[in-house]
Amino acid sequence: MNTPLPFERPVYVSRPALPPLTDYIRRLESIWASNILTNMGPMHEMLELAVGERIGSGRVSLWNNGMSALIAAVSSLQLERRKIAVTPFTFPATVHAISLLGLEPVFVDIDDTLTLDPVKLEEAVDSEVGAVMGTHVYGRFCDTAAIDAIARRNDLRVIYDGAHIFGRSAPVIGGEPHRLGDITMLSFHATKLFHSVEGGALITADQDVDRRLRLIRNFGIVNENDVKGLGLNGKMSEVHAAMGLSMLDLIDAEIDQRLAVANRYLEALEGIPGIRVVSGADGIVQYFVLRVDAEEFGSTRDDLHTTLRSLNVISRKYFSPLCSDFEPYNELPSAKHLPVARKAAQEVIALPLYGGLSLEDADRIADIVRWHQKGGVL
Ligand SMILES: Cc1ncc(COP(=O)(O)O)c(C=O)c1O
Structure with a gap:
C-alpha cells in the first residue's frame, strides 16, 4: 500500500447539514x-x-x-x-x-x-x-x-x-x-x-x-x-x-446519506484485525465509532488518532478522557474504580460521519486505518 496523501482540507468528525x-x-x-x-x-x-x-x-x-x-x-x-x-x-x-x-x-x-x-x-x-x-x-x-x-x-x-x-x-x-x-x-x-x-x-x-x-x-x-x-x-x-x-424537512435525507457512508466504511474496514465497529452500523448514525484493540491491531487508538490527524482527518476520542478524570471530579471516591469505562475510553475513536461526506472520502479514510494497521509510518 502506498503512503496515503493528506486531505487538502480538514475532514471534521461531523459537519452540520444546512437547509437551502x-x-x-x-x-x-x-x-x-x-x-x-x-x-x-x-x-x-x-x-x-x-x-x-x-x-x-x-x-x-x-x-x-x-x-x-x-x-x-x-x-x-x-x-x-x-x-x-x-x-x-x-x-x-x-x-x-x-x-x-x-x-x-x-x-x-x-x-x-x-x-x-x-x-x-x-x-x-x-x-x-x-x-x-x-x-x-x-x-x-x-x-x-x-x-x-x-x-x-x-x-x-x-x-x-x-x-x-x-x-x-x-x-x-x-x-x-x-x-x-x-x-x-x-x-x-x-x-x-x-x-x-x-x-x-x-x-x-x-x-x-x-x-x-x-x-x-x-x-x-x-x-x-x-x-x-x-x-x-x-x-x-x-x-x-x-x-x-x-x-x-431534511432529517430523513441526512440519515439516508449517513447510512450510505456508514455502510461504505463497513465494507472498506472489513477484515482489519483489532477493529470493532460500535456505532454507525446499525441504523444509528450520530457517530461512526470504532474500538481499537491495541494488541490485535498492533498499535494503540492514540497512534491511529495521531496518524489520522496528520493526514487531516479530524477523528475524535468520544468519550475520552472519562468525565470522572476531569479536575472537578477526579477526587471523588466513585471516580477511582471504573475499569470498563476506562478501557473503553482508551479504545474508542469516531471517524468523520456526515451526509456530505463522499463515499470516496470514506474509502480514503478507511484506507488510512488499514495502512496504519499494516505498520505504515508517515
Ligand atoms: C452526551 C451529551 N450531553 C450533553 C451535551 C450538551 O448539549 P448542548 O451542546 O446542546 O448543550 C452534548 C453535546 O453537545 C452531548 O454530546
Missing part, C-alpha cells in the same frame, strides 16, 4: 413580518409540536441548548437526597448539570454497551442517592427496562441524556414508556444529526414535571405578578426554531 438558504430565508421573512423574536413565538410553537409528533410520546419542551435543559431537568425533580448516580462515559454537560446544582455525582461503571451497567448501578445506590442519569451513548439506548426496575425498587428518579438520539431512533420512544425515564433530554447542537444551530428539548410523560420545566425555562415567571420557584432563561429563539423547522 431560500427555505430558511422564507422562514426569516415570516419572523420579520410577525416581529416576534423570542418568548415562545410561532416558530417555537410549530417546532415544539413537530418534534413532539416525531417522538410520538410524552410532552416536549424546547430549550436554548441541551445543557440548560439538563440543569432544568435535574432541578425540576426537587430531590431530597443529594447524590445522583451517573455514567462517567459521557460529555461533561451530563455531570456538570448535577454539580452546578450543588448535588454530588456518584460515578457508576458502564458495560460493553458503553452505557450504565445496571448491576453496578444497583450496587452503587444507597440511602443518599435520589436519582440516576444515564447517557444513550452515540444514540444507543441504555438498558432502560433494567434501570426502570432498579429505580422502582430504590425510589429513584431517572433522567436520560439523549443528546444523541434524535433521528430515526427517536420515534421508538413512543412504544415503551420506560424508555423516557422521568425526563429525557435531546440536544439540537450544530454537531448533532438534527440541529437548530443551538437548541435542545426535554421530554416527560409527567404533566406536573412538564409544568415545572416550563416555569423554570422562563425564570419561574407564572404571570405578571408572580414568580414560583427558581428559574433560568432556557427559551429557544425564533431564529433557532426556524432553523429547526427547516432541518426537520
Whole structure:
C-alpha cells in the first residue's frame, strides 16, 4: 500500500447539514413580518409540536441548548437526597448539570454497551442517592427496562441524556414508556444529526414535571405578578426554531446519506484485525465509532488518532478522557474504580460521519486505518 496523501482540507468528525438558504430565508421573512423574536413565538410553537409528533410520546419542551435543559431537568425533580448516580462515559454537560446544582455525582461503571451497567448501578445506590442519569451513548439506548426496575425498587428518579438520539431512533420512544425515564433530554447542537444551530428539548410523560420545566425555562415567571420557584432563561429563539423547522424537512435525507457512508466504511474496514465497529452500523448514525484493540491491531487508538490527524482527518476520542478524570471530579471516591469505562475510553475513536461526506472520502479514510494497521509510518 502506498503512503496515503493528506486531505487538502480538514475532514471534521461531523459537519452540520444546512437547509437551502431560500427555505430558511422564507422562514426569516415570516419572523420579520410577525416581529416576534423570542418568548415562545410561532416558530417555537410549530417546532415544539413537530418534534413532539416525531417522538410520538410524552410532552416536549424546547430549550436554548441541551445543557440548560439538563440543569432544568435535574432541578425540576426537587430531590431530597443529594447524590445522583451517573455514567462517567459521557460529555461533561451530563455531570456538570448535577454539580452546578450543588448535588454530588456518584460515578457508576458502564458495560460493553458503553452505557450504565445496571448491576453496578444497583450496587452503587444507597440511602443518599435520589436519582440516576444515564447517557444513550452515540444514540444507543441504555438498558432502560433494567434501570426502570432498579429505580422502582430504590425510589429513584431517572433522567436520560439523549443528546444523541434524535433521528430515526427517536420515534421508538413512543412504544415503551420506560424508555423516557422521568425526563429525557435531546440536544439540537450544530454537531448533532438534527440541529437548530443551538437548541435542545426535554421530554416527560409527567404533566406536573412538564409544568415545572416550563416555569423554570422562563425564570419561574407564572404571570405578571408572580414568580414560583427558581428559574433560568432556557427559551429557544425564533431564529433557532426556524432553523429547526427547516432541518426537520431534511432529517430523513441526512440519515439516508449517513447510512450510505456508514455502510461504505463497513465494507472498506472489513477484515482489519483489532477493529470493532460500535456505532454507525446499525441504523444509528450520530457517530461512526470504532474500538481499537491495541494488541490485535498492533498499535494503540492514540497512534491511529495521531496518524489520522496528520493526514487531516479530524477523528475524535468520544468519550475520552472519562468525565470522572476531569479536575472537578477526579477526587471523588466513585471516580477511582471504573475499569470498563476506562478501557473503553482508551479504545474508542469516531471517524468523520456526515451526509456530505463522499463515499470516496470514506474509502480514503478507511484506507488510512488499514495502512496504519499494516505498520505504515508517515
Ligand atoms: C452526551 C451529551 N450531553 C450533553 C451535551 C450538551 O448539549 P448542548 O451542546 O446542546 O448543550 C452534548 C453535546 O453537545 C452531548 O454530546
